[in-house]
Amino acid sequence: MADRRFEELLExxxxxxGNYQAPPLxxxxxxxxxxxxxxxxxxxxxxxxxPDEFLGLTRGEALVIRNAGGRAADALRSLEVMGSIAPIDLxxxxxxxxxGGLFTxxxxxxxxxxxxxxxxxxxxxxxxxGTFQSIGLDESIGEDVEAIRQWPxxxxxxxxxxxxxxxxxxxxxxVVPGKDLRK
Numbered sequence: 497m498a499d500r501r502f503e504e505l506l507e508x509x510x511x512x513x514g515n516y517q518a519p520p521l522x523x524x525x526x527x528x529x530x531x532x533x534x535x536x537x538x539x540x541x542x543x544x545x546x547p548d549e550f551l552g553l554t555r556g557e558a559l560v561i562r563n564a565g566g567r568a569a570d571a572l573r574s575l576e577v578m579g580s581i582a583p584i585d586l587x588x589x590x591x592x593x594x595x596g597g598l599f600t601x602x603x604x605x606x607x608x609x610x611x612x613x614x615x616x617x618x619x620x621x622x623x624x625x626g627t628f629q630s631i632g633l634d635e636s637i638g639e640d641v642e643a644i645r646q647w648p649x650x651x652x653x654x655x656x657x658x659x660x661x662x663x664x665x666x667x668x669x670x671v672v673p674g675k676d677l678r679k
Contacts, residue, residue, distance in 0.1 A: 589656070594663045
């Protein structure tokens with residue numbers, strides 16, 4: 497059944513090729529040396545949360561990192577790679593209402609995984625899954641903004657801000673503003 501659903505996506509890909517326009521090659525982008533760095537959006541992998549839609553992004557306008565809950569800890573490796581290719585001067589953490597991370601906790605995830613693969617239970621005993629049921633949406637955004645601000649590879653001039661995406665209304669609410677770098 498899953499293969500059949502993906503076959504439908506492959507058919508859509510084939511139908512879209514007539515309108516396809518290739519983006520600039522990475523080497524060309526790197527050689528352009530832009531005056532300012534890129535914007536990077538870190539957000540949830542939830543299929544209902546699409547930063548292209550809620551921010552009106554065009555292709556190439558922003559880097560986007562998506563993972564379960566939009567957590568910073570999972571995004572750092574990607575930031576390290578992308579930031580070594582081209583500069584990043586704004587990182588925006590966006591978590592959202594009605595997120596799965598608000599409705600479960602790490603112990604529940606461990607329990608389900610242990611039931612699925614009991615022989616591997618010891619490998620996840622202390623694993624952090626990044627749920628935020630116990631701290632809430634705004635606190636999870638604050639934690640992630642602070643984790644990125646403490647990241648040793650953060651460019652000196654980069655700003656890190658945090659927003660909540662209100663799934664019910666489509667609006668963004670600022671939770672953590674940028675710091676004044678002029679001080």
